[in-house]
Amino acid sequence: MIIFERLVVLGVGLMGGSLALAAKKAGVVGTVVGWSRKESTLQTALVNGVIDHAEADLATALKGADCVVVATPTILAETIMIQALELLPSTVAVTDVASVKGNIADALTAHFGEVPANAVLGHPIAGSEQSGVGAARDDLYQNHRVILINDTAMTPKTDAVLLSKVSRLWQSTGAEVFEMSVSEHDHVLALTSHLPHLLAYALVAQLSNHNESVNVFNFAAGGLRDFTRIASSDPRMWREILLANKTQLSSSIDDFEQWLAQLRVMLDSNDGDALEMVFNDVKHSRDNFVAELAARSKK
Amino acid sequence: MIIFERLVVLGVGLMGGSLALAAKKAGVVGTVVGWSRKESTLQTALVNGVIDHAEADLATALKGADCVVVATPTILAETIMIQALELLPSTVAVTDVASVKGNIADALTAHFGEVPANAVLGHPIAGSEQSGVGAARDDLYQNHRVILINDTAMTPKTDAVLLSKVSRLWQSTGAEVFEMSVSEHDHVLALTSHLPHLLAYALVAQLSNHNESVNVFNFAAGGLRDFTRIASSDPRMWREILLANKTQLSSSIDDFEQWLAQLRVMLDSNDGDALEMVFNDVKHSRDNFVAELAARSKK
Numbered sequence: 001m002i003i004f005e006r007l008v009v010l011g012v013g014l015m016g017g018s019l020a021l022a023a024k025k026a027g028v029v030g031t032v033v034g035w036s037r038k039e040s041t042l043q044t045a046l047v048n049g050v051i052d053h054a055e056a057d058l059a060t061a062l063k064g065a066d067c068v069v070v071a072t073p074t075i076l077a078e079t080i081m082i083q084a085l086e087l088l089p090s091t092v093a094v095t096d097v098a099s100v101k102g103n104i105a106d107a108l109t110a111h112f113g114e115v116p117a118n119a120v121l122g123h124p125i126a127g128s129e130q131s132g133v134g135a136a137r138d139d140l141y142q143n144h145r146v147i148l149i150n151d152t153a154m155t156p157k158t159d160a161v162l163l164s165k166v167s168r169l170w171q172s173t174g175a176e177v178f179e180m181s182v183s184e185h186d187h188v189l190a191l192t193s194h195l196p197h198l199l200a201y202a203l204v205a206q207l208s209n210h211n212e213s214v215n216v217f218n219f220a221a222g223g224l225r226d227f228t229r230i231a232s233s234d235p236r237m238w239r240e241i242l243l244a245n246k247t248q249l250s251s252s253i254d255d256f257e258q259w260l261a262q263l264r265v266m267l268d269s270n271d272g273d274a275l276e277m278v279f280n281d282v283k284h285s286r287d288n289f290v291a292e293l294a295a296r297s298k299k
Numbered sequence: 300m301i302i303f304e305r306l307v308v309l310g311v312g313l314m315g316g317s318l319a320l321a322a323k324k325a326g327v328v329g330t331v332v333g334w335s336r337k338e339s340t341l342q343t344a345l346v347n348g349v350i351d352h353a354e355a356d357l358a359t360a361l362k363g364a365d366c367v368v369v370a371t372p373t374i375l376a377e378t379i380m381i382q383a384l385e386l387l388p389s390t391v392a393v394t395d396v397a398s399v400k401g402n403i404a405d406a407l408t409a410h411f412g413e414v415p416a417n418a419v420l421g422h423p424i425a426g427s428e429q430s431g432v433g434a435a436r437d438d439l440y441q442n443h444r445v446i447l448i449n450d451t452a453m454t455p456k457t458d459a460v461l462l463s464k465v466s467r468l469w470q471s472t473g474a475e476v477f478e479m480s481v482s483e484h485d486h487v488l489a490l491t492s493h494l495p496h497l498l499a500y501a502l503v504a505q506l507s508n509h510n511e512s513v514n515v516f517n518f519a520a521g522g523l524r525d526f527t528r529i530a531s532s533d534p535r536m537w538r539e540i541l542l543a544n545k546t547q548l549s550s551s552i553d554d555f556e557q558w559l560a561q562l563r564v565m566l567d568s569n570d571g572d573a574l575e576m577v578f579n580d581v582k583h584s585r586d587n588f589v590a591e592l593a594a595r596s597k598k
Contacts, residue, residue, distance in 0.1 A: 125520055145518060184513065191506055192519035196526045199498055201581050202558040206551075207490055208584035214483070217588040219444060220491035221424055225592055226525040227495045231585045235578035239571045246566045252505075253563060257556070259501040264552060267545045272538050279534035282500050285507035286530045289516040293524055 003168050004067040004093075005030040010058070010080050012036050012045040014128060015097045016071025017136025020050050022173035025138045029169075035061035044133045062087050067169070070096040074240040078107035085116050093162040095120040099193070100244035101149055102186045117159040120166045121149035123185065124175060131234070142174035143296050150179040183248070190248040195256060197238055198249065200231035302467050303366040303392075304329040309357070309379050311335050311344040313427060314396045315370025316435025319349050321472035324437045328468075334360035343432045361386050366468070369395040373539040377406035384415050392461040394419040398492070399543035400448055401485045416458040419465045420448035422484065423474060430533070441473035442595050449478040482547070489547040494555060496537055497548065499530035 007023060009016040012034040023029045034051030035058055036042045042054035055061035062068060062084060070081045077098040084094045085108070094116075098104060101121050108115045115121075126144040128135055148167055150158055167177045180188070207216050217224075242249060266274045306322060308315040311333040322328045333350030334357055335341050341353035354360035361367060361383060369380045376397040383393045384407070393415075397403060400420050407414045414420075425443040427434055447466055449457055466476045479487070506515050516523075541548060565573045 125518055127520075144520070147518065178518075180513070188513060188515050188518050191509065191515050192523050196502060196523055198562060199502065199559070200526060201578055202555060202562055203495060203498065204581040204585050205562075205577055206554055206558045208580065210490065214479070214487060216487050216490050217584070217591070219424055219446065219477075219487050220588065221426075221443070221592070223529045224491050224495055225589055226528045227499060228585050228588075229525045230522045231578075231581050232589070233578075233582075235575050235582055238578055239575040242566060242574065243569060243571055246569075249566065250563070253559065255505055256501060257559075259505045260497070260552065260556075263497060263501055263504075264549070267541060267548065270542060270545075272542055275541065276534050276538040278504055279500055279530075279532075279537055281507065282503040282530050283532075283534055285516070286503050286527050289519065289527075290524055290531070292516070293520070 001028065002030055003028040003165050003172070006033065006065050006067075007031070007169075008033045008035065008061055008065040008068045009051065010035045010061070010068060010070050010084065011072035011076070012041055012050060012133050012136075013071060014131045014133070014135045014140070015124065015126075016069055017045060017048075017050045017133045018138065018140035019069060019071070019097070019124075019169075019173060020045075021136055021138040022141055023169060024049075026172035028172040033061055033065070041133050045136075048133065048136070050133060050136055058083060059087055065092055067093045067095070067166070070094065070098075073237065074098050074100065074244055078104055081119065082107065082111050085112070085119060088118075090116060090118045090159075093118055093120050093159075093166050095122045095148075095166050097122060097124055098244075099123060099189065099241045100186055101182045102248070103244040105149075105151075105154075105182050114156060115154055115158075117156040118162055120158055120163050121182070122166065122170070123147045123189070124170065126175075139174065141170070144175050146170040146175045146177045147180050147185050148177055149182055149185060151181040153181060186245050186248040187252075190245055190252040194242055194245050194249045195252040197230050197233065198242060198253070199256070200228050201238075204228050204231045300327065301329055302327040302464050302471070305332065305364050305366075306330070306468075307332045307334065307360055307364040307367045308350065309334045309360070309367060309369050309383065310371035310375070311340055311349060311432050311435075312370060313430045313432070313434045313439070314423065314425075315368055316344060316349045316432045317437065317439035318368060318370070318396070318423075318468075318472060319344075320435055320437040321440055322468060323348075325471035327471040332360055332364070340432050344435075347432065347435070349432060349435055357382060358386055364391055366392045366394070366465070369393065369397075372536065373397050373399065373543055377403055380418065381406065381410050384411070384418060387417075389415060389417045389458075392417055392419050392458075392465050394421045394447075394465050396421060396423055397543075398422060398488065398540045399485055400481045401547070402543040404448075404450075404453075404481050413455060414453055414457075416455040417461055419457055419462050420481070421465065421469070422446045422488070423469065425474075438473065440469070443474050445469040445474045445476045446479050446484050447476055448481055448484060450480040452480060485544050485547040486551075489544055489551040493541055493544050493548045494551040496529050496532065497541060497552070498555070499527050500537075503527050503530045
């Protein structure tokens with residue numbers, strides 16, 4: 001059943017392209033129009049069947065849309081979203097896929113005096129080490145989670161009909177949708193993603209700039225490889241994400257430093273029992289998390 | 300060619316058992332004698348062909364040895380090593396596999412007034428998520444690295460003949476042997492293993508004790524799973540390792556906090572270029588490390 005007659009995807013990379021493919025496969029969209037700053041991206045998207053029509057001009061691309069997905073890099077998302085909201089009537093859903101929501105809500109508020117009711121802020125928690133339209137696939141969001149912003153503190157509230165339609169669009173891709181406030185979202189993501197990235201970056205920087213006669217990496221194994229995997233993420237993309245969420249990230253760093261300090265006190269005072277108790281709790285939480293993650297992906 | 304006629308393995312778990320199996324397969328040991336506090340471990344070791352003889356009494360087990368490997372849990376290693384060195388003549392190599400070397404050197408010095416020349420301190424950088432004699436296998440050390448202590452600051456120096464024989468024993472298992480001082484070893488391991496474990500423990504503790512209405516793990520994915528893998532390690536074992544290396548670990552925490560603070564300054568001052576430069580360097584180092592690790596395992 002068609003949810004949106006004319007879905008316009010602004011930025012046809014891994015995220016936008018995968019949403020288009022999945023929605024087309026599920027039969028919930030009529031026509032998919034793609035817009036990109038790069039002509040070559042649009043051509044690949046057309047050839048691969050990711051989009052039905054390509055438009056190089058933003059205003060033309062938006063004509064007749066009943067849903068617009070902003071899927072550009074984080075740094076462009078604010079501007080493109082503002083342009084789309086300015087050009088379209090308030091009956092059209094304008095949603096996005098950016099990793100941080102507070103900076104976008106702030107930019108919209110600065111420009112419009114509020115977050116318009118048809119702006120359905122979203123964030124699918126999915127990705128891949130690859131990027132670009134060539135990596136787009138129709139099952140990227142299968143069994144993944146998507147957060148949509150429904151913030152009771154915002155005036156006006158997000159349009160309930162549009163929110164529900166965007167939610168169904170995501171469900172059609174096989175994703176599970178959760179609603180949160182802007183600050184809840186940014187706080188949860190700071191803890192589960194942005195802080196771990198920063199810690200991995202800091203550790204690898206420390207190890208590479210180390211003053212030993214030996215290359216310490218020569219004596220590291222699989223444990224360090226996995227711990228630092230996220231430090232091989234795209235530097236430009238992560239610069240943007242971490243800066244976009246710097247307020248929440250900063251408070252997560254404060255909390256982390258307190259936890260580290262607490263463990264250090266246990267070490268300094270030789271309190272093995274206290275350390276072991278924390279490590280046991282941690283192992284329990286982490287083992288549960290991994291079991292649930294595995295169960296989710298097997299659904 | 301036989302390197303040791305009578306190899307005595309004290310503690311026949313994953314590490315000691317795998318060394319015994321590999322040395323037997325390589326044909327570099329005559330008889331392998333196993334000792335354990337647990338009768339059932341000895342029986343399994345015998346049945347699985349890990350050892351040729353089982354001895355429940357330590358003094359009896361040591362009789363006639365020309366090499367003794369202490370492979371007990373870290374917390375017992377100091378005591379067992381002292382007992383073996385007391386019972387054996389100085390012509391017999393007494394080596395170990397514990398993850399920290401400073402605490403053992405200190406315990407030997409406290410007891411003997413020095414680290415005896417026949418004490419060949421060692422640390423194979425290998426492991427498995429499994430443990431116990433049932434998990435022992437002859438290829439555990441294949442293409443892994445083993446650090447043997449050859450510390451010019453120690454008096455007396457390690458017996459060169461015994462050091463060379465223990466080195467050849469490890470090489471026969473397919474491992475590559477490197478020599479380091481005690482403090483070099485403990486510093487390198489603090490950076491590449493002990494500090495990452497502590498950071499993963501601190502982060503998971505922070506996330507599990509978090510005061511949000513939502514379970515933050517519900518919105519985490521593969522990145523966090525890999526980052527926290529080492530936090531599922533055995534709590535008792537890691538309590539012992541971290542306490543054994545607490546001096547070096549503490550100085551690594553200091554350095555880490557400085558790196559984290561540096562990144563935070565870049566965030567606070569919106570210095571995206573500086574962040575991206577660090578992230579680029581980090582990605583380069585980490586990608587190199589992973590490529591070398593993969594090449595090592597394909598040898």
